[in-house]
Amino acid sequence: MSEPKTPTPAGDTYKGWVFKWTNYIKGYQRRWFVLSNGLLSYYRTQAEMGHTCRGTINLATATITVDDACNFVISNGGAQTYHLKASCEVERQRWITALELAKAKAACMQAESDDSGDDFSTSSPPVAPGQGGGSQNSEVQSALRTLGSKVEDLSTCNDLISKHGSALQRSLSELDSLRLTGEAGDKVRQVTERATLFRITSNAMINACRDFLALAQAHSKRWQKALQAERDQRVRLEETLEQLAKQHNNLERAFRGAAQANATEDNKSSAGPGKGEASDEDDDNEFFDAVEEAPEFITVPADPHFHKRSSSNISGFNSEMCPDDQSLNEEPLVMNQESLSQDLIPLKKRRTRIPDKPNYSLNLWSIMKNCIGKELSKIPMPVNFNEPISMLQRLSEDLEYHELLDKASKCQSSLEQMCYVAAFSVSSYSTTVYRTGKPFNPLLGETYELDRRRESGYRSLCEQVSHHPPAAAHHAISDRGWTLRQEITVASKFRGKYLSIMPLGTIHAIFEKGNNHYTWKKVTTTVHNIIVGKLWIDQSGEIDVVNHTTGDRCHLKFAPYSYFSRDVARKVTGVVMDKDGKAHYVLSGTWDEKMEFSRVMQSSRGGENGTEGKQKTVYQTLKAREVWRRNPLPEGAETMYYFTALALTLNELEEGVAPTDSRRRPDQRLMEDGRWEEANSEKQRLEEKQRSVRREREREAASQRTSSQSEEGAPHDSYQALWFERCEDRITGEQIHIYKGGYWEAKDRGSWEGCPDIF
Template sequence: MIVSCKVLRMTCNISTLIFISEGSSNLCTPTPTPAGDTYKGWVFKWTNYIKGYQRRWFVLSNGLLSYYRTQAEMGHTCRGTINLATATITVDDACNFVISNGGAQTYHLKASCEVERQRWITALELAKAKAARMQAESDDSGDDFSPTSNPVVPGQGGGSQNSEVQSALRTLGSKVEDLSTCNDLISKHGSALQRSLSELDSLRLTGEAGDKIRQVTERATLFRITSNAMINACRDFLTLAQAHSKRWQKALQAEREQRVRLEETLEQLAKQHNHLERAFRGAAQANATTDNKSSTGPGKGEASDEDDDNEFFDAMEEAPEFITVPADPQFHKLSPSELVPLKKRRTRIPDKPNYSLNLWSIMKNCIGKELSKIPMPVNFNEPISMLQRLSEDLEYHELLDKAAKCQSSLEQMCYVAAFSVSSYSTTVHRTGKPFNPLLGETYELDRRRESGYRSLCEQVSHHPPAAAHHVISDRGWTLRQEITVASKFRGKYLSIMPLGTIHAIFEKSNNHYTWKKVTTTVHNIIVGKLWIDQSGEIDVVNHTTGDRCHLKFAPYSYFSRDVARKVTGVVMDKDGKAHYVLSGTWDEKMEFSRVMQSSRGGENGTEGKQKTVYQTLKAREVWRRNPLPEGAETMYYFTALALSLNEQEEGVAPTDSRRRPDQRLMEDGRWEEANAEKQRLEEKQRSARREREREAANQRTASQSEEGEHEQYPSALWFERCEDPITGEQVHIYRGGYWEAKERGSWEGCADIF
């Protein structure tokens, strides 16, 4: 099967050899050749007389040709599909070709060069021939395969024993039929080429033109000879495979019979071993209790026939039957009371109701404004708070676990940088807005038993909204951050700018990393399907060693041929020497490669900047996105972690987001009640603020906050405001006491916010 796939890929390249041999390979950079039965690439499609040809992403798979505006649309929006089984494919000129399906659908397409057009024509002809053949087989009388398929060689056992060989033969036969189609195409195009060459030769051109014609004629002849030889070699391969199929089946059957005999022998040995053990125990106990035998039935130590249905095994002090190994050290820290089964988290929430609401009707009055100050209905929300959304940064906490084990600070930087990218993977389809937390609202995420960490968030400011976050892990790392979100509506899109610094500290190495978040943009606010992009740059800095990683999130561009959602980065030491290169996408995966050598290339871009060329070893995958749960599209596209965040849990603080009534009502699908409850909570929050201001005025100690400064909240309960020793910023750092209060069940200091 592997050889046949290689043959097919070679066949798909055949039609380009003439152009390449004539020096046309420099006309364009051809797209990758089709792998198997799938072919993808950019092609220009005629739309109308105003827009002309527009660049579209085409996918050829299973006899269907589909197209999309971008690669990102492949998961949700197909713009059109043609079944090639009944389609006609015609060539207009050097780069243009037309695909028509009985007049109902017609695609006028244009490739970027002749070579690329010929690749598409070859792939389409192959797919058409295969689709027509499969359609004919499906219309057959019900046989498993058509008369033209390879004969099935009878096996030595049942159908399940020779199904592998039969499947291999069917696949080989199918590939040879593909090659036959290629052979027909080669003969057809080769004959046309030779006719054209003959016509040129009849012109009796002399000099350099005549020599060129003779040279092309010779190359065309060699090309046909080579193609025919390849087809014959493939046929010989299939004949050889069929000739040896019986030998393969006999060998496979012998191996299966040998395995069955070994299984039966092992079963007999186990029974004999058990019988000897029982006989030994019976004899030993009989010698010790000779005078105490019962007069009715066999004694305890005797081997009774009734024991054949009920076998019991006693523990033996010598010769243990298993080996014990030391568990992970973290489990030795747990007391016996903590050794309980892990809690099973929920995997579903109620489906999102199908409520329609015009986003533009509300957003049109918000252009240029700070959205955190504008009340929004829950129809635009998802049923979690911003504190819970912030806790989702821990979706891939394993990256920090691995980083804590790294001996090299530069390799550790790769894992920290990948962690900084991974937090954006949950946002691809998440167009819903999280609930703005109330002042004093908290959220705990206790995953110490499952994953070794505890997380606590608290809303420490309301205008501007700011949340403090602290995570401590038993596996040697601490994460803390204070994030303030600024958002502006620009008309066609919404920009969300997180402000604040994230800190990661590793206990063993004492390495202290910091970085900031990039800008999130929500597009198509006015019309169309909402989609999200991340753009900007991140500098991950190790303040202990001076190492640095510069990450760049490339913004999406309609005209770019580059991979969508691309992220690149370089890890450098304090002297600026590159050691690792990172690459990937923020929604799928990241890889890192060790740099062996770097050099400056020629001028690239503006202002005479030079492009650095890195010679690297083979890339290693450092992070890959987890698949979404089944049915995620009806559950706000939540990940497995997000589905469990708002699950009811006993013992949490009365200010915890799980206890928020409007959020709970929305999750249950009762949106009208949720909107009413949301208004009540917001009014309660405003009343509490007015009361604080009134008390401060009476005591003549109130101080008016300047625009842009944090609101003078009495003080956060679990965090204290201070100057960050690393960045010099005024931040809130965890003061401690929350988990101790939870153990005591004492929440006297919590405000009544719900």
């Protein structure tokens, strides 16, 4: 929300963008609000101010309530209610202050204008001074005066109708007594009949008015009692709110006083010759985590004297790590970029655009209504739901921030290295924040290579090694001293309103220096608003990054999005601990933007007198430093599936790749070119070809089995991957596929005889 204008004393005007609740489909929508002369009006845009107002509330008779840190509600007796949401707590408080001032002024002005001509003020129920009941009292008295005037008019009309009706009846009787004949007699009879009908109608109207007057008089006392009860309740609520505000202010003053007293004592205890200058920097070192919803830990600024101690005496690092630790206190965890990028020569100029996404309409519900509860991999999905890259290419996108691993390989301390590896595990999700399209399911035997050895020092190979369940193996090796490998099996469930994607499998990062071997798993990805509304993606769950060589561990928590949470969206927090459980670094940030780390100087357990489940660890930390930040999207990314700069190059045609490479997949290429109808037909052809090859493979496996073996069950798929071999992981004990070599040598020779024909 843009910064609204500061209220001016002359015009009492306040303007700015606020999010207004519209309905359950669209949710909160951004609207331009204008507060002027006691009236709060809103428009869809600033340009509408001159011609179209979408709604207005008179603050003189409105109530203002606060829901939470950013939300507030303005209501006008039920006829109009605005549920509003500011961009932050500070912005919300500015609006509340401006609204309360405008409301007070409007109520005073209305009370003065009504009291100046009020002849019936003594008949109103008394209201305590300062309780804000003057405006309501004046409004009620004005309505009573109006009703009284109307009743007097009705009474006067009643008298006139009775008087003139009787006179008319006498005149008609006199005419009738003349016994006129002919045409005159007929006219007199017609007038007499019409007068009689008019008299009957008038009497009916008079009776109805009497009934209405009696009913109004009977209920007036009841209305006055109800009004007084509502006024009393409002007074009680205002008194309660005032007490809460006073308590809140007292708590804030007590907290500030305690914090200042602690800071003074710490400065006195650590002050010495030439050491008093560091005390003014405490505010810059502040690092707070949310204390709602039972956080696992709390971080507070470290005492100033910790900044002056030797880091080796505090964290327990050995002496050869001190130079790196000292650098952590002063500078971010970064290496010399020139040293990382030297001798890297770009292989060729990569493309920066792909064809824009066509605007195809699709009836989503007609496809999804029969798919609830099924495996996503078994549903024939049109390419309208896809993006023009395969799952193998999405796995290769994990290397977008490979420089984090490059920097990690240079670290002297395994705990420093853990910070980089943890940041790398978070960085892979940054590409998904706007990517609601589904990647193509790879065909069995499909491969994808990403050769960036000359540009970035690494090259990567993915292969689809299983179809049911779908599994892809990935192996990347860098000249900078690290290896990354993973085998990911995706379990997907469509639940009607959202789609859950649970990656199964372990990711391994191995560094030559120190022989450190790290493992972790991916968190759950959820795609919301599948049926109605705008699609959006959330990541939730926990990751444990473990160094199996040293026993170091980093526990990361991805907080799921909650409408009621005051925390920043997409938040990630974590703690880096050694094998003894001692914390050395605290990580914090968001998976879509950046990650920061803070050096832990001291830790303690909080809530020792409480229950064990409510105890929290309090970490005293140094100033937070940035370790990773998301790269900006290319210009025009919204029309190119929100691809990153790396993703735009993944499907670029290259010479010398294997015939099974995803770049050669025809349906994917047709979709990228915008020919979606042809892509759908080609996709069905490839899937049917894959099923036929599998049935043939099962028949061959069945014919080779002995009769005793055949009785054990149905024929099994005997497929074996080409570049990866199945074995047991010595670290996790899982059955995985590990790269067995040969691919890059085959590429150098240009020999692809063993590759299957899958396209």
